[in-house]
Amino acid sequence: MIKSLSIQNYALIDKIEIEFHHGFSVITGETGAGKSILLGALGLILGNRADLNIRKDKSKKCVVEGEFLLDKIDLEHFFSENDLDYDQMVILRREINSSGKSRAFINDTPVNLNLLKELGEQLVNIHSQHQTLNLGKFEFQLNVLDAFINNPVLLEEYQNMYRAFRKAEKKLQYLISRNQRLKTDEDYIRFQLSEFESVKLEKQAFEHLVDREQLLSHSEEIASGIMQCRELLDEGDTNAVQLLREVVHVMNKLSGYHTPIKSLAERLESVEIELSDISSEIAALSNETEFNPGELAEIKNKLDKYYHLQQKH
Known part of the structure; x- marks a missing residue:
């Protein structure tokens, strides 16, 4: 049952506190005395929508608070399910501040309006003459049935x-x-794994592909440079290997006359051998630089997949 109702800054009311006692209470008055205002204020703490213009003084907040005794109704499960502090005396409060924002509380715990309304419907019935709206509500029918059976032990069980x-x-x-989330995660991880397996690039293999892609992409420029080097080293009419060979020949003839010349001749022979080897290796590069558009396209495709996965993950 309702024990008290406190109203501040609501409609025509500055401040009023009403105490209700055990039994039947009647509020009487002629038309315009304010009976509907009291019901409107009560409706606020029962979860009704607030009219933001209902504040008497727009610079102050409106506060409506009601105390309800739960000695004849079992709502402990409601408080437990909604993580609210339970006590046989429950306080409902509704505030509308000066900016028009509405807040609701159950035992000083902030709650949303739907939860306040759900509790309010179990505490108070407001109806007019000939209205039987509660008869169609499942919760009301269940409470009537429980009251008729009157077996609290069976009800609690x-x-x-x-x-x-x-x-x-x-x-x-x-x-x-x-389980559904885990299945979704598993499917996504398997999809990612299949992406990685489709590339299968070790570090050395990746570096080789990068190098090969550079070689094939610039094969024409490289081939031209190699041809020029071969001409200068040993294929031209006047080439470095031939000139160095002649220098070595002259130095060898002079080496018997002076010891330092012999040492220089030996060093020049080593240079000639090294230069000849270099020339041979450069010639071998000619075969590697032959342009292959199919191979280049395949390498670019593999690298694109790798770079895409690298950026994605």
């Missing part, structure tokens, strides 16, 4: 079993949802 069932149902839904 059923409620405990029902709460255990709801808890198990929530756990099952959580596990089903979690």
Whole structure:
């Protein structure tokens, strides 16, 4: 039952506090006395939508607070399910501040309007003559049935079993949802793995492909340079290997006359051998630089996949 109602800055009311006692209470008055205003204020703490213009003084907040005794109604499960502090005396409060923002509280805990309305519907019935709206509500019918059976032991046993069932149902839904998320994650990871396996590039293989791609992309420029080097080294009419060979021949003839000349001749012979080897290796490069458009396209495709995965992951 409702024990008290406190109203501040609502409609025509500056401040009023009403105490309700056990039994039947009647508020009477002629038309315009303010009976509907009291019901409107009560409706605020029962979860009704607020008219932001209802504040008497627009510079101050409107506060409506009601105390309800829960000695004849079992709502402990409601408070437990919604993580609210339970006590047989529950306080509902609604505030509308000077900016028009509305806030709702149950036992000083901020709640949303839907939760306040859900609790309010179980505490108070507001109806007019000939209205029987509650008769069609499942919760009301259930309360009437429980009151008719009048077996609190059986009711408590059923409620405990029902709460255990709801808890198990929530756990099952959580596990089903979690399993679906894990399956989705597994599918995505397998997809990523297949992407990586489609590339299969070790570090050395990747470096080789990069080098090969550079070689094939610039094969014409490289081939031209190699040809020029071969001409200068040993294929031209006047080439470095031939000139060096003649120098070595002259130095060898003079080496018997002076010891340092012999040493220089030996060094020149080593240079000639090294230069000849270099010339041969440069000639061998000619075969590697032959342009192959099919191979180049395949390498570029592999590298593109690798770079895409590298950027993606």
